[in-house]
Amino acid sequence: MATAVVYSIGKGGVGKTTCAAALALHASRSFQTLVVSLDPAHNLGDVLATRLKEKPREVTAHLWASEINMEAAINRYLKDSAEKLRQMYSYLKVINMEGYLDAIKMSPGIEEYATLQAIEEILSGVDGRYDLIVMDTPPTGLTLRVLALPQVSLMWGERIGRLRKEILSKRQMMTNIHGERRLVLDGREHEMPSDPKTDPVMNELNHYVSRMKGLSSLQSDASRSRVMPVMNADRLSLFETRRALESLEKLKMSVGPIIVNKVGMKTTDGRTVEEIASELRRELKTLPFMDQEPVGLPAIEEVSRHIDFTCWYPQTLHAAGGTHSLAQGKERN
Numbered sequence: 001m002a003t004a005v006v007y008s009i010g011k012g013g014v015g016k017t018t019c020a021a022a023l024a025l026h027a028s029r030s031f032q033t034l035v036v037s038l039d040p041a042h043n044l045g046d047v048l049a050t051r052l053k054e055k056p057r058e059v060t061a062h063l064w065a066s067e068i069n070m071e072a073a074i075n076r077y078l079k080d081s082a083e084k085l086r087q088m089y090s091y092l093k094v095i096n097m098e099g100y101l102d103a104i105k106m107s108p109g110i111e112e113y114a115t116l117q118a119i120e121e122i123l124s125g126v127d128g129r130y131d132l133i134v135m136d137t138p139p140t141g142l143t144l145r146v147l148a149l150p151q152v153s154l155m156w157g158e159r160i161g162r163l164r165k166e167i168l169s170k171r172q173m174m175t176n177i178h179g180e181r182r183l184v185l186d187g188r189e190h191e192m193p194s195d196p197k198t199d200p201v202m203n204e205l206n207h208y209v210s211r212m213k214g215l216s217s218l219q220s221d222a223s224r225s226r227v228m229p230v231m232n233a234d235r236l237s238l239f240e241t242r243r244a245l246e247s248l249e250k251l252k253m254s255v256g257p258i259i260v261n262k263v264g265m266k267t268t269d270g271r272t273v274e275e276i277a278s279e280l281r282r283e284l285k286t287l288p289f290m291d292q293e294p295v296g297l298p299a300i301e302e303v304s305r306h307i308d309f310t311c312w313y314p315q316t317l318h319a320a321g322g323t324h325s326l327a328q329g330k331e332r333n
Contacts, residue, residue: 002224003123004132004314006256007147010230011240012041012139015261015287019230020136021047021065021300026309028063030322031131036122037067038115039138049296060297064130068118070111077114078105084204115146120211123218132317140240144247150215151251157209164202168194222254223315230259231276235269238276245280256312257283265289285311 008020017037021044024035034056037044044067045052048059054072056064104110115138122133137143172194193199219225227248231237241258248255260273263286277284285307294303310318 002316003126003128003130004316005123005135005218005225006132006228006312006314007135007137007143007226008228008230009137009140009143009244011232011237014230014232014237015259016230017044017047017136018294018300018303019228019259019261019287020044020134022304022307023228023309023312024063024065024132024134025060025297025300026304027132027134027313027317028060031317031320032062032129033132033134034064034066034122034126034130035134035136036065037136038070038118039136040070042067044136047295047300068122070114070118073118074105074110074114077110077117080117112142112145112149115142116149116215119146120215123215131320132313140244144244147219147251147253148247150212150219154209154212154216157205157212161202161205161209164199164205165196168196168199168202220252223319225254226312226314227253227255228259228312229255230261232262232265232267233260233271233273233276234267235271238271238279242280245282254314255282257285259285259287259307261287262289263287 006023008016008023010016017039020035020037024033027033035044036056037052042052044065048065050057050059050065052065052067054066054069056066059065119135122135126133138146171192175194196202229241229244231241245255258276258280260276263273273284273286287303287306294300
């Protein structure tokens with residue numbers, strides 16, 4: 001069975017980490033499940049009352065958890081990018097790559113691309129070990145930009161690929177007229193390929209486009225991917241959720257019912273569940289406000305009893321029916 005993915009998204013502080021943990025614990029009754037935090041301000045380990053690292057840790061039967069070190073993920077992304085530049089353009093070895101990396105580390109978009117690469121690493125590294133991966137994502141704005149990247153990158157990747165082919169075609173025409181030419185830089189000769197099959201830049205572009213197609217296909221595949229929006233019953237959370245739903249619709253991502261968390265909590269701009277349902281015109285599920293933050297597996301289990309989290313399972317999980325005995329999960333309750 002192909003691994004399914006659920007993204008728990010929402011405004012900071014609405015309880016999306018708690019809901020991600022509850023969904024993962026619920027799913028682990030029937031499926032091998034991994035819940036992973038991509039939020040730089042990690043609190044998944046706090047919610048599960050266990051120390052987490054990047055390497056998944058089994059916190060209870062059939063449930064693993066991890067927290068991605070985003071600072072390390074950004075450094076990996078920059079180093080990988082630098083290495084690809086070196087491979088594609090061998091003459092760049094004369095450039096101070098370390099200085100280049102320092103300069104772009106804080107550039108706009110780096111965190112988004114690093115987060116996307118982290119998602120790729122998670123998905124490519126599962127090796128069939130998990131039936132479901134629950135992503136505890138960063139706050140809405142960053143998450144939506146990350147989810148949009150595969151489609152956006154696919155468009156410009158294909159466009160750059162066409163431009164590269166035109167460059168290689170013109171280079172081949174010059175080679176046919178003047179013979180093979182080489183770039184001389186800093187006293188060294190560098191080959192200038194003209195065949196798309198042997199051009200390292202073209203090969204990298206093709207590989208990149210293939211990766212983005214895979215991610216985009218997964219996101220838009222309702223049988224394998226779903227979004228679980230989480231919000232509170234207040235004005236700002238409502239506005240942000242509405243904008244998120246509009247963006248997810250454009251991305252053609254399957255969205256499950258919206259969780260309205262902390263219902264009953266007194267706020268200065270509170271909204272009733274009925275008002276939220278009327279404005280969003282979506283199915284809602286509710287979680288009551290709790291006097292104490294749910295921490296630890298027993299508390300998360302209690303949260304999962306308030307909602308049947310099965311409604312957020314991608315279709316492939318419903319079809320599979322579980323890879324281990326339901327009785328094993330019930331023994332923990």
